[in-house]
Amino acid sequence: MKARIALSDGTVHEGQLIGHPGTCGGELCFNTSMTGYQEIFTDPSYFGQLMMMTYPHIGNYGVHPDYDEAPRPMVAGVIVRAFSADYSNDQAEGGLGEYLSRHEITGITGVDTRALVRHIRNKGVMNAVISSEITDPDELVDRARRWAPMEGLELATQATRAEAQTMASETNKFKVAVVDYGVKLSILKNLIARGCTLRVFPAKSTFEEITAWKPDGFFLSNGPGDPRAITYTTDTVARIMTDGRPVFGICLGHQLMALSQGIAVEKMFVGHRGANQPVKNLIHDTVEITTQNHGFGVPEAGVPADKADISHINLNDGTVEGLRFRQANAFSVQYHPEACPGPHDSRYLFDEFIHRMQAHKA
Numbered sequence: 362m363k364a365r366i367a368l369s370d371g372t373v374h375e376g377q378l379i380g381h382p383g384t385c386g387g388e389l390c391f392n393t394s395m396t397g398y399q400e401i402f403t404d405p406s407y408f409g410q411l412m413m414m415t416y417p418h419i420g421n422y423g424v425h426p427d428y429d430e431a432p433r434p435m436v437a438g439v440i441v442r443a444f445s446a447d448y449s450n451d452q453a454e455g456g457l458g459e460y461l462s463r464h465e466i467t468g469i470t471g472v473d474t475r476a477l478v479r480h481i482r483n484k485g486v487m488n489a490v491i492s493s494e495i496t497d498p499d500e501l502v503d504r505a506r507r508w509a510p511m512e513g514l515e516l517a518t519q520a521t522r523a524e525a526q527t528m529a530s531e532t533n534k535f536k537v538a539v540v541d542y543g544v545k546l547s548i549l550k551n552l553i554a555r556g557c558t559l560r561v562f563p564a565k566s567t568f569e570e571i572t573a574w575k576p577d578g579f580f581l582s583n584g585p586g587d588p589r590a591i592t593y594t595t596d597t598v599a600r601i602m603t604d605g606r607p608v609f610g611i612c613l614g615h616q617l618m619a620l621s622q623g624i625a626v627e628k629m630f631v632g633h634r635g636a637n638q639p640v641k642n643l644i645h646d647t648v649e650i651t652t653q654n655h656g657f658g659v660p661e662a663g664v665p666a667d668k669a670d671i672s673h674i675n676l677n678d679g680t681v682e683g684l685r686f687r688q689a690n691a692f693s694v695q696y697h698p699e700a701c702p703g704p705h706d707s708r709y710l711f712d713e714f715i716h717r718m719q720a721h722k723a
């Protein structure tokens with residue numbers, strides 16, 4: 362079946378439907394990871410976004426429940442160059458096509474993704490619509506134009522859990538309160554593997570609700586949408602930051618921590634999404650290859666010296682990738698140290714969080 366993708370600037374490409382027949386829309390992003398499509402499609406930070414993979418062959422190793430970062434795909438839609446209906450992987454428990462169909466995700470294949478990625482790279486990220494049912498290009502472009510812009514969009518309430526949940530570790534060395542704005546499962550697994558018993562709280566939880574559990578530290582998660590729109594958590598984050606117990610934040614969590622200290626967060630031109638982004642650790646003077654997924658960021662000029670030190674920068678464009686806060690027992694990174702998918706260069710950050718909780722307890 363034919364499908365089309367239309368961008369809000371009038372660009373239209375034709376291809377074939379994959380997954381569920383229908384119409385979907387959102388911010389058109391691209392990811393440069395060569396593998397890991399299932400982890401990417403299920404990353405809750407991508408809620409409300411259309412995901413275009415720059416790697417051309419997608420689907421060829423199937424799907425497996427262990428690769429899920431959430432119980433279902435979270436992207437709004439999928440764009441690929443050459444979808445593979447056949448797969449070959451002795452672990453696979455099914456094909457990507459039926460997986461997308463089962464979860465009612467609409468996608469398009471046979472699209473010149475190189476041309477589309479370069480287009481966005483030059484013009485900046487923009488909204489788009491994919492459809493297998495609307496054939497009129499003008500109507501599709503019109504729908505893309507009318508789709509809600511990512512700036513100002515609050516999406517964490519659609520990615521968080523409804524109720525607090527405890528996840529025990531065998532050794533139970535530390536109690537970590539996780540504020541879930543759309544947390545990736547592999548982040549929780551990294552904390553549990555280091556002896557942390559977790560209580561994962563819904564995004565709207567208050568400081569009192571969270572601290573009643575008596576955690577040894579706080580973790581502020583990744584998540585979708587514009588961090589400046591998540592105003593219901595402002596008070597909670599501010600009080601967590603002045604509490605004294607260690608705080609670690611990843612991506613959206615990092616952005617919320619920055620905002621709580623009066624540090625600005627802005628929408629980026631294109632953003633960083635992929636498993637191959639070089640980052641320099643300015644404290645260790647080393648380079649890490651990192652996994653990233655963000656469209657907002659902290660501008661370097663907006664980090665006052667009395668508020669935070671920049672600990673990491675992106676080597677492609679020099680943007681801020683990590684902060685050590687001066688007025689809080691807190692550190693954060695813009696990228697994803699759990700790296701699912703991706704190289705594990707940055708997992709030392711989870712160990713640092715453990716060391717900080719050890720030191721604070723002592």
Ligand SMILES: NC(=O)CC[C@H](N)C(=O)O
Nearest residue numbers: 406583584612613656657
């Ligand atoms: N991975 C994330 O937490 C993404 C944070 C935020 N939604 C952004 O796009 O910048």
